[in-house]
Amino acid sequence: MTTAPNNQTGNPAENNKPSLDFIRTIVAQDCESNKWGQPIVTRFPPEPNGYLHIGHAKAFGIDFAVAQEFGGHCNLRFDDTNPCKEEEEFVHAIKDDIAWMGWKWKNLCFASDYFQQMYEYAVELIEKGLAYVDDQSPEDIRQGRGTLTAPGTNSPYRDRPVEENLDLFHRMRNGEFPDGSRVLRAKIDMAHPNLNMRDPVMYRILHATHHRSGDKWCIYPMYDWAHGLEDSIENVTHSLCSLEFENHRPLYDWFIDAINKDRPQPIHHPQQIEFARFNLTYTVMSKRKLRQLVEEGHVNGWDDPRMPTLCGMRRRGFTPQAIRDFLDRVGVAKFVGTSDYALLEHCVRTHLNKVAPRIMGVLNPLKVVITNYPEGQTEQLDAVNNPEDPAAGTRPVPFSRELYIEQDDFMEDPPKKFFRLAPGREVRLRYAYFITCTEVVKDDEGNITELRCTYDPETKGGNAPDGRKVKATLHWVSAQHALNAQVNIYNHLFTNEDPEKVEEGQDFLSNINPDSLEIQLNCKIEPSIAQAAPGTHYQLERLGYFCIDLESNPDRIILNRTVNLKDTYAKQQTKQ
C-alpha cells in the first residue's frame, strides 16, 4: 500500500520500474509487512539421484535470486530420504552445476540430518492419535485408497490404541520387522477428495544403507512427511516449488498444524508457493526420458552436448550468463508453456558475440592455390580478435600460397543471389587480399578438387587502394599452417519442437533427429588455438560459436558447435 503504483500515464522515464512476477510480488508484500519477523529464507531441495538440467536451473535460479533480491538467503538442501536411489556422486555434480551457474548457497543441508527430529515429531503425532501403524500390504493400501472418484476405506488397523502404535513404531525403527511389512500413516480422512489426504504413508521400512547415515536407520520418511519439516527446521519462509505440489500443500499444512496442536513451542510454518515448471522446445526434460536417452545410447552420456543437462550445455558451450539471461527473459508464472529454443540461441549469441575471440577455420576444405604468390613465402597478417571488444587486440594469422576455403563459398555456376567466389569473380579473403578465381581443377569424376586464383598485392589487409568493392569476404586458413581438427556440429535432438507429439503407438524416440550430430573430421583451423584449454569459447568467423571439447588436446583438437551464426543467406535458401 505504501509503494507507489505504476503510473501508466506518467512520464515513461518514471515508469521503468520492472514489474514483479507473482512470486516476487508476494515476497515483496511479506517483506513490506514484516510477516515473518526475520529475513526471508528459500531453499533448493534436489534429490541426489541424477544430473541437473536447465529446468532445475530455472527453479534454483528463482530460489537463489529471490533470496538475494529481498535480503535473505537460500540453502542448498539435499532431499536424501530414499537410500535406494541416491548416491554421493550426484551430490558433488549438483553442487558443481549450481556453482557453475554462479549461485552461492548459505547453508549446505541434508534431509538425512533431520531424521531424528522427524522421528520425534512422528512420535508426537502418534501420541496425539494422529498417526497409526498399518500392517496392510502395499497392495491393500493401494486398494483402500479408493480412486479419483470413489472414496477410500479405512484400514482395519486405523483405530489401534496409541500405546500399541508407539510400541510398533519403536520396533519398526529397531529393525524388528522386514521391509514392506508395516508403515506409519497419518490419520486424516480416507474419503478426502484430495487423494494426498487419504491417510498418507509417513514412514516405510527400508533395510538399506544410506549414503550419509549408513545403517543408523531402517525406517525412512516419505517425501510428503519430510519435506515440509525440512523447510520448517531451516526456517524457510517461502518454499518455492513446481505446480504438481499444489495438491500436496494442504497435507504439508496439516502436518505442521498437527505437530503444533497442543504444543507449547509451535514449530515454524513455511509458506509454499508453486510455479510452472520449465519446458523447452526440441527437447525433453523428464528425468526418466533423459535417462532413457543415455541408457539406450541415443546420446553419448549425461553430458552429451545435445542434452539439456547443465553438464551437457556446458560442454556444448553455453555460458551460465547466457542461460541466466534466457531464464530471466522466460520469467515466472503459473502457466505451463514451452519456451522457445530460439530465444536460448539468441541469448548465447548475444553473450558470446561480446566475449568470444574470433578465429578462422574451415569445416569442409577446398584447396586454393594463389598462382601469383611466391612459392615458399609466408607472411603474418593482422586479424582483429573481437570487433565488439577493442581491448581484445589483434593476432597474427599466417598467409601463404596454398590455402583452404569453405567448399560452400565457391560455386562454379552460381545463382544470382550468391555473392561468394565463382570463376572470374573477385572476393576478399578476410584480413588478407582480394583474390580472383582463374581456374577450376577437377578430378576424373568431375569433382572440384582445387581452385587456382590470383591475388592483388595492392589489397593487403583487405582494402583496395582504388576503392573498388567486392561483394563477399571469405574465411580461410593457410594450408601449411593449419591445425587439423574434428568439429562436432550439433543440431536439435528432436525433429519436432514437441518431442511428445507422435503418431499413434509411437513414443518420443520416433522424433529423434538422425542428424543431431554431424562429425566433421577433416577441418582446418588457424594455428592460434593450438594450446587452447577445453571449454574455451570461440567464434569461427561466418560459421558460429564453438567451444573446445572436454576431451580435446593439442594432439587431437575437438570443437563443439554451440550455435551457428544467424545466416540470412542460408535462410533464403531454405525458403526456396
Added chain:
RNA sequence: UGGGGAAUGGUGUAACGGUAGCACGGCUGACUCUGGAUCAGCUAGUCGGGGUUCGAAUCCCUGUUCCCCAGCCA
C-alpha cells in the same frame, strides 16, 4: 459422477477497472572487411457466450480447452 490449477500475437511474458506493452521469432530496408553484429520499420493477441460499468484482459455468470493427482518415488 472427485479434487486442485491454468488460459493474452507463432513463442514466452506485462498491464491488477482507464491508449493491450516488451522480448524472441517472422518480414522489409539501412549499414557492414563476418550474408555476423548494429540500426530503423512492419507483422501478429485478450479461449467462447452472456452480463455489471461511461469504460472490462481485469469484476460477475456460464461454457470450452489444457495440465496435475489413485508410489511403501521425489
